[in-house]
Amino acid sequence: MALDRFVNSLETMLEEARASLQSVNSADALEQLRVKFVGAKNGALKSVQKMLAEVAPEDRPAAGKRFNEVREALQAALDGAAERFASGGAAKSAQPTIDPTLPGLRPRVGAIHPITQTLEHLKEIMGRLGFSVTEGPEIEDEWHNFVALNIPDDHPARDPLDNFYLATAKSADPSCNSAPAARLMRSQTSTVQIRVMESQPLPLRIISLGRVYRPDAPDATHFPMFHQMEGLWVDRNVTMTQLKSVLRLFATSYLGGDVNVRFRPSFFPFTEPSVEVDYWWNGQWIEFGGAGMVDPNVFASVNIDPEKWSGFAFGLGVERLCMRRFGITDIRDLYRSDVRFLRQFAS
């Protein structure tokens, strides 16, 4: 074989290898090129090397020299491409290798918070008992949180240390001497009783669920922010018997037919008579709400004639109901935002 033809074959191969290596875009493709050009068995270099035996003996030293040069150039081109992958070069990031046989990652689906689940469940039960849902604001004035609920000025429930009062700005008008109206984060959902009786025609049968705020020290059953469900039924001849029936029906629907519920005589300024309602759990009575017949003074503050109308009201602690149902023993766990804890209650 003529020297020219041998050198030509060598150079064509080197050119083809360099062109392929320039556009290579994955480590797998690079490995295929390595096998194609320098593979020990059937690589292109090996084939050209076999042709060396056919070169005339006098040309062999020159052919051998050129062969060695091309082999080194080819190896350098392969090394250069391999380095680009090792250092995360453009070629690597341009098209990451994907193994379609690997099992997929299951995306985590969010879950509804146990308190939200409880709120929905309570609405559903009370809806079946004929109560419709109403809402009220979380920032309240003293009229709705106290005055109209028959809680006088000197009542300990109005102590600034027992409520979250908001800082109120003084009027910018210098001629305005009156003190700005006090506002606070509502301490109970009973505020909604007043708002509903002020604005809706009688008879009424409503519930209202939402957040309330008190500066209570957190412990296993207390938190400074919690939820209440308020209920109000005003009609002709509503009685205490109906109140007890509704609360008992509610408790057995929500907590189960075997739940042990008791009513204790108590006092609230806005109901007369008043009771506190407990359920039995883990060897102790847990108070989950207060209730009673609407006090005539409350009716008077919203211009309802107590001679013609009567009503009952109740306010239940939603967290305590939720805890009993889900078997949660510390209220603080509900608000630690620890998804490992909350995920257990995914519905």
Ligand code: FA5
């Ligand atoms: C009241 O808030 C009255 N407004 C309830 C009421 C409404 C009585 C209508 C009569 C008529 P009390 O302060 O007891 O009542 O709170 C009611 C329930 O809220 C309690 O039984 C308890 O379950 C829950 N609760 C009270 N404080 C906390 C707290 N810091 N953390 C969690 N739950 C609480």
